[in-house]
Amino acid sequence: MLEIKNLVKKYGMVTAVNNFNLVVKKGSIYGFVGPNGAGKTTTMKIMAGLLPATSGTIRIDGFDVTEQSKLLKQKIGYMPDFFGVYDDLKVMEYMDFYAGTYYIPYKERPALINSLLEIVDLAHKKDAYVDSLSRGMKQRLCLSRSLVHDPDLLILDEPASGLDPRARVEMKEILKQLQTMGKTIIISSHILPELAEICTEIGIIDHGKLAAEGTVQEIMRRLEKNRILQMKPLKHMDKLCQVLQEQPNIVDIMESTDYVEFAFNGTDEEASRLLANIISAEIPILSFKEKEGNLEEIFMRVTGGDEK
Ligand SMILES: Nc1ncnc2c1ncn2[C@@H]1O[C@H](COP(=O)(O)OP(=O)(O)OP(=O)(O)O)[C@@H](O)[C@H]1O
Numbered sequence: 001m002l003e004i005k006n007l008v009k010k011y012g013m014v015t016a017v018n019n020f021n022l023v024v025k026k027g028s029i030y031g032f033v034g035p036n037g038a039g040k041t042t043t044m045k046i047m048a049g050l051l052p053a054t055s056g057t058i059r060i061d062g063f064d065v066t067e068q069s070k071l072l073k074q075k076i077g078y079m080p081d082f083f084g085v086y087d088d089l090k091v092m093e094y095m096d097f098y099a100g101t102y103y104i105p106y107k108e109r110p111a112l113i114n115s116l117l118e119i120v121d122l123a124h125k126k127d128a129y130v131d132s133l134s135r136g137m138k139q140r141l142c143l144s145r146s147l148v149h150d151p152d153l154l155i156l157d158e159p160a161s162g163l164d165p166r167a168r169v170e171m172k173e174i175l176k177q178l179q180t181m182g183k184t185i186i187i188s189s190h191i192l193p194e195l196a197e198i199c200t201e202i203g204i205i206d207h208g209k210l211a212a213e214g215t216v217q218e219i220m221r222r223l224e225k226n227r228i229l230q231m232k233p234l235k236h237m238d239k240l241c242q243v244l245q246e247q248p249n250i251v252d253i254m255e256s257t258d259y260v261e262f263a264f265n266g267t268d269e270e271a272s273r274l275l276a277n278i279i280s281a282e283i284p285i286l287s288f289k290e291k292e293g294n295l296e297e298i299f300m301r302v303t304g305g306d307e308k
């Protein structure tokens, strides 16, 4: 769907995007995570054809973003990180204006706009003034506006920033719905755990480069040599700890009231063998799982702090 090769963007002396390479497959929800100034917005604007690159190429469905910008405008929906001021414009008029910029025929517009407002749950606000909407509503309106021409690829720059927890959950639901409608979505955020829940893949961006990439599990696996596993026995906690100490690949064992946590440096196969060994020692196990990783901590480690 999207392929970026050796992308570079310089603003004067500042290199915002530094030899960036990326492939996003059709149907994925790809998350861009990175600290302030990492180059997320710059990369997304270049993808959307709104900013020229210094060098490098971006192809969408095989078409070059700079050479085929008119054609690609139809395929891409872009939601900026900044929402403007719209004095005296009602929600319906605002949507109608954007439908007009994509040459959608007058008679098709009311039904289309109603269905888009329905998706983002703003149908009840269609006669309200845009400036009277709350921030979360404005963000949803902005998302529905990016959908007027039924694009295949959505590029959403921090659609959930500044939203309250409930609105964030709603935004995630909307994105999932859009994915089931067949859209490919690229979304940015500062908050890794937030993206982790909905994204099929994640790219951690730092200083204009892709610092790590993969599914959330893969990123964590690569960054953490020892993963933390948790085992909860039905009974015989002491015996469990004793047997664990005799097993290979176990680095550190920590006992809690009703479960044991330990660092494990083996493969998935070795983990399943471990479980088989415990069970054959006749210790009843209720659950065995990987501890939910502390994503924030990993993120801080990869991006190494300091802003540009
Ligand atoms: N118009 C501009 N002129 C000069 N420098 C710019 C411009 N826009 C961005 N930059 C610089 O490029 C770098 C990347 O900025 P960018 O906005 O792409 O980061 P970001 O990852 O989106 O950050 P944030 O999380 O704050 O949104 C920063 O060092 C920024 O100062």
Ligand SMILES: [Mg+2]
Pocket (backbone or CB within 6 Å): 040, 041, 042, 081, 157
């Ligand atoms: Mg940004």
